[in-house]
Amino acid sequence: MLVNNKRLYRLNQAPLAAGPILYWMSREQRVRDNWGLLHAREMAGQEHALVVVFCLAPAFLGATLRQYDFMLSGLAQVEGDLAALGIPFVLLQGDPGQEIPRLAAELGAGGVVTDFDPLRVKQGWQGAAAHALPVSFIEVDGHNVVPARQVSPKQEYAARTIRPKIHRLIGEYLEEFPPLEPQVAPAPPCAATARAAHWGEVRAGLAVDGAVGPVSLVPGEDAAHDALDRFVADRLHVYAGQRNDPNADGTSRLSAYFHFGQLAPQRAALAAAASGRGEGQAAYLEELVVRRELADNFCLHNPQYDSLAGAPAWALKTLGEHRADPRAHCYTRETFEQARTGSRLWNAAQNELRQTGFMHGYMRMFWAKKILEWSATPEEAHATALALNDRYQLDGRDPNGYVGILWSLAGLHDRPWQTRPVFGSVRFMNENGCRRKFDVDKYIERWGGS
């Protein structure tokens, strides 16, 4: 078997039938290094055809043109790369929970494979499809090095509790990917596989918020691999020392590629592990594997991952006790959004985000904590941070974002610290702390905080 069967999870109990295999590409939008696609190709074998489908939902958690444009460009490359291997790609539009079973029936599919995703909206689509499909429907975890369903059956308390579990299992899962075999079986004759995707029309027909436009990061699998190669060759060795300096180009900046599945985190882990870059390699693998997989663990096991109610009890208690504390400032969402707070540093961070679709990780913590400090209530702060994160970050609407926001605002995966106004015992950050870490004025000058 090409794919470790512990990556697989049955989404229904229906049997595998004779016929083409349908791979419903969702979170893992790539041709190389994709365990779900590899498994579907193996199931199809030489006898049956494999068909790959992506179903474009009319709206997705407030995503704007910025995110749709990046995703569609990547998918157009997927279509071309699959065609070179003789594998048809179908682009559907509509509610995936209905459209996928409809296509499976049209193809006479013998089985359906899809990607693991802990988010409710995706699990809702998968649940609807699982109910409607009369054939085997299998989920494959191609996002986590150690599959989320294997690492732990419960919500982990913190990095220190999931780390030993990941380290214990990583040797089994951090393996090289096999190549995807070209397809010889002819595509099943049906209208869907005969129709090429018209990307221009699809783009023109998007009913999404166009006020937040595309950014300069080059989308797609090839660009993602180039970016990884450059990071490993030029910056991984300074990662440990520079990753907390927002003026340095010290981090990998691969998060959008991971979010859209244009690059396998496991490919980045393999490259880092083979790099021999000592301290940088260890620090990077901690973020890429332990912290990232902790976020998937949280969203898989806590249905309130996108609400303040998902925070630990101690943090909710302390925030409640400080609910009525006077705020030095109380800004509306619009003031935050337009980068018009009284803090030049905060405004600079928001400008970086609006202009580039990316905010440096260190600034994300400061940015979110100040939203808590300057909002009327913790609930309002959470809603503002989530809305702005998901609207402007190219990598938004991701488990890492839900967890990063709850970590910053409400102590998730953290511990109580010294008590302060508004924050209670949730960890505090201020501009003086930033000044001790990096050249704040240089950052403000670069991003125009006024």
Ligand SMILES: Cc1cc2nc3c(=O)[nH]c(=O)nc-3n(C[C@H](O)[C@H](O)[C@H](O)COP(=O)(O)OP(=O)(O)OC[C@H]3O[C@@H](n4cnc5c(N)ncnc54)[C@H](O)[C@@H]3O)c2cc1C
């Ligand atoms: C308030 C807040 C909001 C955030 N929103 C998002 C988001 O919407 N999407 C997103 O992908 N990340 C989010 N993060 C996590 C983190 O800041 C970004 O993943 C990271 O800054 C991306 O830059 P990079 O790829 O250069 O990271 P690197 O430093 O190069 O790290 C490598 C990879 O490790 C993972 N990673 C790094 N830091 C974290 C972390 N703290 N938690 C989980 N995984 C991590 C990411 O996949 C990242 O690409 C958020 C963090 C905070 C505090």
